């Protein structure tokens with residue numbers, strides 16, 4: 001039995017770092033294990049222009065612990081007023097690595113997102129031309145559509161027509177939660193990949209609702225039934241290069257989650273690598289952990305893989321139950337088991 005696993009240093013292809021005191025509190029949790037992360041732009045106000053992204057990047061670098069080498073990969077928040085030329089300039093300089101599509105109202109801070117998809121076609125055409133990926137929060141917001149169906153309906157009514165209209169557009173379906181998404185990605189000829197979160201490999205909707213409501217398991221897209229969870233586990237551990245890690249680690253202070261209308265997001269930065277090693281071992285795929293966390297993402301984003309390594313060691317190790325920032329406590333995701341692995345110091 002292997003007791004030590006050395007992998008190339010992982011990257012997180014979907015991360016929320018927030019701003020201000022929360023940024024200071026959570027950034028070390030990611031920077032400890034991850035070399036780079038695609039940083040989500042859903043701040044208030046959102047990161048819309050190249051100038052916004054440059055300023056946010058500076059704030060992240062300033063918040064880094066002394067001697068930290070973490071590299072934030074910036075994204076722009078797509079609005080109906082986004083200027084294709086600004087996007088192209090920000091991409092050409094290497095500042096921006098993707099543009100994020102939030103259907104208006106789909107998730108946390110998505111009010112400035114897209115309502116009329118016709119309005120963003122010129123930006124998407126420019127992105128297709130320059131090869132800049134579009135990351136999607138893939139859920140429709142139609143009130144009549146059941147919340148558990150919103151990802152599948154998004155694929156059929158928004159994503160598939162869009163990809164047929166602009167086949168050269170390179171898309172990353174973020175935080176997929178359904179076997180429908182897994183099947184759709186597997187069937188694609190080109191220009192489509194997906195991130196999978198740590199928590200969606202560990203929980204299904206029973207974990208949220210059975211035995212009392214668990215606000216810290218509530219995220220968007222909401223976890224689906226166990227058959228979907230199984231499909232995600234198979235996809236993540238399959239070795240298929242179109243699936244890679246995006247933790248969607250999304251900190252909210254406890255009072256904002258443990259209340260009458262709790263907000264969506266699981267905070268997994270602290271223990272993601274230990275949980276993933278545990279899950280991959282359960283799936284008999286420990287030898288594929290590195291490709292999921294450290295190889296497939298750079299390949300899709302056309303970036304070099306990391307030269308540094310991360311060492312995982314068999315055996316449990318305590319991690320904090322909460323991260324205590326100046327804004328208040330943030331509960332670390334509880335996988336419901338003690339991970340059989342930990343990251344070496």
Ligand SMILES: NC(=O)N[C@@H](CC(=O)O)C(=O)O
Pocket residue numbers: 016042107108137218219220221248250251264265266
């Ligand atoms: N995933 C979540 O449940 N929440 C994210 C937003 C998002 O990624 O959709 C957040 O910003 O809190």
Ligand SMILES: [Zn+2]
Pocket residue numbers: 107137174175220221
């Ligand atoms: Zn999202």
Ligand SMILES: [Zn+2]
Pocket residue numbers: 014015016040248250
């Ligand atoms: Zn997210």
